[in-house]
Amino acid sequence: MSDVVDLARIEAAVREILLAIGEDPEREGLKQTPARVAKAYAEAFRGLHEDPAELLSTTFDIGHQELVLVRDVAFYSMCEHHLVPFYGRAHVGYIPAEEGKVTGLSKLARLVDIFAKRPQVQEQLTTQIADALMEHLLPEGVIVVIESEHLCMSMRGVAKPGAKTVTSAVRGALRNAATRSEAMSLILHS
Numbered sequence: 001m002s003d004v005v006d007l008a009r010i011e012a013a014v015r016e017i018l019l020a021i022g023e024d025p026e027r028e029g030l031k032q033t034p035a036r037v038a039k040a041y042a043e044a045f046r047g048l049h050e051d052p053a054e055l056l057s058t059t060f061d062i063g064h065q066e067l068v069l070v071r072d073v074a075f076y077s078m079c080e081h082h083l084v085p086f087y088g089r090a091h092v093g094y095i096p097a098e099e100g101k102v103t104g105l106s107k108l109a110r111l112v113d114i115f116a117k118r119p120q121v122q123e124q125l126t127t128q129i130a131d132a133l134m135e136h137l138l139p140e141g142v143i144v145v146i147e148s149e150h151l152c153m154s155m156r157g158v159a160k161p162g163a164k165t166v167t168s169a170v171r172g173a174l175r176n177a178a179t180r181s182e183a184m185s186l187i188l189h190s
């Protein structure tokens, strides 16, 4: 990870922030903070250096052409406007095509993290997951629903803790009313 994220540069920047807020970066409690924040940021943004195509290249030949849905995938992301977390649950479903591919269930959850671990906005996170599945699995259809709380709306600014933002992206056969409502009822069952 450290070969793609410049830890020293983050450390220097965090030291500057501490000075700018009127703190003393040399005091005992803060001495290790720039290094800790650098490691935490490398983890929070590791998805920038991960490839969805590679992740979704492991596929199986299973003759299932009905909905596959992984519900309640917990994720933590960082709002690109304020660099504070937004977090919640993603529901990711697709209908494999006859000539398309089926991937491992864990890969759907890993795909959420590849895009969540980047500076993000929720709409783009939702779209990127859906489009990556369409591109790499060539399925009949995809549905992605994300529910999350944005700390930039809870702990600062408008200060509305508990407000949930829900976004969806629906592609292909899942745009069909009956199929979409079957998927939504399975998602809302959670």
Ligand SMILES: Nc1nc2c(ncn2[C@@H]2O[C@H](COP(=O)(O)OP(=O)(O)OP(=O)(O)O)[C@@H](O)[C@H]2O)c(=O)[nH]1
Residues within 6 Å of the ligand: 079, 080, 081, 120, 121, 122, 123, 150, 152, 153, 156, 157, 158
């Ligand atoms: N559409 C969208 N907006 C987001 C997301 N995360 C944060 N925001 C919003 O981005 C907006 C940024 O607004 P600005 O007016 O530029 O920034 P600000 O002065 O800090 O805004 P306030 O949060 O209202 O104090 C805010 O309304 C946030 O609620 C997201 O994932 N999607």
Ligand SMILES: [Zn+2]
Residues within 6 Å of the ligand: 079, 080, 081, 082, 083, 084, 150, 152, 153
């Ligand atoms: Zn924000």
